[in-house]
Amino acid sequence: MSTHIAGRKSGLVWATHITVAALVIIWLVPTIGLLVSSFRDRDQISESGWWKSFSSVEQAYRGRVDTVAVTRDGDLWVVEASIFTDEEVSGSFPDGSGRVTAFGDSGRAPGEYDAGTTAEIGNGETLTMQSDGSYRYTSATEPEGRGARVYFIAATPPEFTFANYETVLTSDNMDRAFINTLTVTIPATIIPILMAAFAAYALAWMDFRGRGFMIAMIVGLLVVPLQLALVPMLQLHNAVGIGQSFLGIWLAHAAFGQPLAVYLLRNYMIGLPRDIIESAKVDGATDFQIFIKIILPLSFPALAAFAIFQFLWTWNDLLIAKVFLPSSDEAKVMTVKIADDLLGSRGGDWGILATAAFVSIAVPLAVFFSLQRYLVRGLLAGSVK
């Protein structure tokens, strides 16, 4: 288009690149935060922001002075050992080494003294800790029982783990919710397509009184708020014995998807070449045959587009699932699970929250990125002609 103009004004080109880059970063950063957080260790999440997750984290640890390696030096009892071999600590430093920046003798000030200095810690005891974790502890009296408490600050290397995914997928019924979401989504995507395809064919290629009225009605129903249907349809479901159940939500999704499905498919079908359909009619094909053998295969892009819409919509839905599915834990879909359970009870467990959210958005994102072409085509068929 007007690129050659912009080409002359290279300042404007740079401004364009920078603006778009800034927008892309703004759009992407929240999602990246979620993804990174879902792989982080629980302790690290509370110690540093995810944007710092690729550098080490300074964290406080506590251990005890060793009680085995006690030696005498004059009138002092001395312990010389490495803090990283202490059993309370060694789990966090599996290779037995780390970098201590500070130490202390109370939980309130775990980093009171810098590494390498000697601290008087009362009762005639002193403690010297080096940055490599080796320490020298002296005491005027013989150490008895458990060793003295030692606190220290050490840098922990960045740690990424699948632990959150394990927790989410094996406990908390999130695995169940994932299956439930699939169970709701697949029938609720496939069934309405077929119903709508027949109706769209009639509205596109059959001439009858009331056609204009039906089209106008479909257009009108596109914007009807689903909130209206909740109370009366739940009552009706209860009255006929469907109640709150998977069958109920399939019926509801199939019906609520009809206006958009018919609208999209009709817009597409009406653009199919008239000659093919008329010559088939001249050859004696019935409407049913024309529909099955010509229209349906030719409409594949529109069918795919609607299928993606309906899939995303049913997968991501919270409203219909809250109303038409039972509220018991066995029937919860992921959106309900996250919104009602995790955000409430696990409000502070950011790793679990991030992981649950990522599990729930992974499938739609995969569908989105692999079938984006059809989605865009469908959007365009629905809005611009």
Add this chain to the structure above:
Amino acid sequence: MNPALQGLMTIVVGVGGCFAYFYLSNQFLDRVLFPAKGPHASRNINRASRIRPWLFLFPTAFALGLYLLYPVVGSFIRSLYNRSGDEFIGLGNYTSLIGSGEFRTAFMNNVLWALVVPAASTILGLIIAQLTDKIAWGNIAKSIIFMPMAISFVGASLIWKFVYAIDEDIGLINALRDWAGLAPIDVLQLPFWNNIFLMVILIWVQTGFAMVILSAALRGIPEETIEASILDGANPFQIFLKIQVPQITGTITVVWTTITILTLKVFDIVYAMTGGNFDTQILPSYMMQFMFRDDGRATAVAILIMLIVTPVMISNIAQARKELR
């Protein structure tokens, strides 16, 4: 029965049932009711072809009638009854709604949402559509900005919790404040501004939609109009604002109204982020407070949402009828 198995069966029964219905009903029409042979062959063909469209339409029409048309009436009637549904109270639910402060807050917030979200999404989408058209990696940028469309509102809310969290090791906003030496704040409790922070989530989701459609519209503009303005010495901003935008006002309107309608119906974000607390209630989330507790009030709120949507609906229908002619 295992729900997954039940689902599989539903697919088979649903799809098979659909085909069986269409096939058998057409056969019945052509073979039994109005066979295209015998003394009245041509009259029968005519009659059959007058009925056939309705065979094709029936499942959809039935579903629409039951799940979308009947509820308009059903909800309205229910909204005239009290909480338990046994006593007719006329417009009682509506008057008590209008008298309640929380309803007025929800209504005003909804107005704000319906003004801010479509405007911001459409304008941002338009600007991004124009900018990405001009650069080589524009399609990648578009794909990323379009991505939130695939994410549920619940998922989007959670994603943004990681931006808004009060803990400066979690929330980006408070991390920036911390870096600048300011005390952390809970942005979801800031009066008035918390609404804007919630809207940002929906804008983040909807901008991609606006961008995709407006980008196609921009590409559909005849090249000559742009070339002529270049020859006349117009600068890129003038070309954009005075040549391109005026030619796609129709599409801009469609995008704007589509997002407005959506904005009036989305309850998930408020529900997941604040639960309607701190004066962030909007009508759809307000309705869900009454759902299962007071169906009279719940349906009254639903009818009010419907009333707000009606003007758009009428204009859409009028537009569709114009295109049909």
